[in-house]
Amino acid sequence: MPISVSLRWLAPCLLSVGLAACSSPPQRAADGQDPRFQPASASDILAQTSWDLARWTKPDGALRPVPHPSTRSRPLTVSFIHEQGAPRMAGFAGCNQYSASYTVANGLLIVRDHPVATMMACAPGSMKLEQDFLAGMTRITASSVDNTNNPQRMTWVLSSGDTLDFGRRTDPIVGGQQGPTKLVYVNSERVPCSAGAGRAMCYQVRDSAAQPWQFWYGEITGFHFQPGIRYRLRVVEVQDPNPPADASSLRWVLDAVVEQEIVSR
Template sequence: MSYSAYPRWLALCALAGGLAACSSAPPLAANGQDTRYRPAAASDILAQTSWDLARWAQPGGGLRTIPHPSTNSRPLTASFIHDQGATRMAGFAGCNQYNAPYTVANGQLIVQAQPVATMMACAPQSMALERDYLAGLTRITATSFDNSSNPQRMTWVLSSGDTLDFGRRTDPIVGGTAGASKLVYVNSERVPCNAGAGRAMCYQVRDSATQPWQFWYGDITGFNFQPGIRYRLRVVEVTDPNPPADAPAVRWVLDAVIEQEIVNR
């Protein structure tokens, strides 16, 4: 049943004598929402991206002095990494390297714990900037992007009222040689397949809507797959020079989710 058909189904049930009269009423969660039509979590727009802090505006409109490459200074940075199902934010805070777990919920960046940092000592001005930056990571109240599919600018608003603007770096492809980007369709279910020495669950993919589905044995780094959703992705194909035993030499890195469609089961 599609979204557009759902209200008509409810109306027909009501006319027949109430929702209780419909033998195929949808399952409801504890909050009363229809679980079959719960929106799937969107893929992490920040996965495998890196950013430089370009501007720090204070509540009164003044600008805080921050290091910038144009002055031969090392900028504050934030990188968002997916590694074997775990998400990690890492970067340079002005004096030390830091990392922390994070998640993205409804487009909002949430740093889930106080960042852990190395213990180098620097000039007092750099240490003060680093202290405020690291404290601000767990106080982000709003996150926005200039583009929902391929952002190049990211803005945080902190609970203090400070606004931090970031520019996106050229994304490094870790662990391999990157090829050209491509568009692929990914089917709504992963299926058993023979991979290497044993059985695995493979994606079903194709280049165009008219082609038959084919197995994809490799990984799609940064992709948060949800069963029941058919996707069209833009990916970068990466060749791993030293892949693990029985693992494919080629994998994909998610660049953007172009389309997603709920598929009736």
């Protein structure tokens, strides 16, 4: 049989095999996790962290004066958050609040657009510092943290040769006695439940994909829930020293959105 005829005969067969493979149900991992779950940002170790600028070193080694809490001055800050899966950075630049989108690729912090800031005027020195700080964000050539599991120091190197060192801030929303970090699944809808003396809307949560859903009667601080999306979160368990009446003293604070999946209705 001529080669061209053989290829024409094989093409429909290969196509049918490919379609059959595409139509087969996805395989599940050994722990029961659905592989359709995609990490929101598997390499983003900065998610849900906040920082103060502690030191600005010029290329010649001289230190540029920056505001610092020890001098009763408001420091320059940056916080990294995930809003419905979209990474955003925001903070105080010296005069104004700012925000920008970012990504982390191979450990490098990349600010994806020029930061948008409010328009308040202040002293010329503070304005100059703010302008240089915001401009420097888009010129980061190297970035690093001291500990990938629990970073306490972050460093940026700018294309100008300047080096910015940041110290980790204590998350003000945690409060109370901090407990362990854990991974939990959160279902795609909240459901009515009995809470104390009345009715409430509860999250459905579980520790693994093989377990049944259970009610979580409290809130998840810092989590922006969107119906129709199933999540896997890394949360910190904390003891609330002053819980509301008829409420649990245990609450969760979001550390990071690990995975999310759109659930078809």
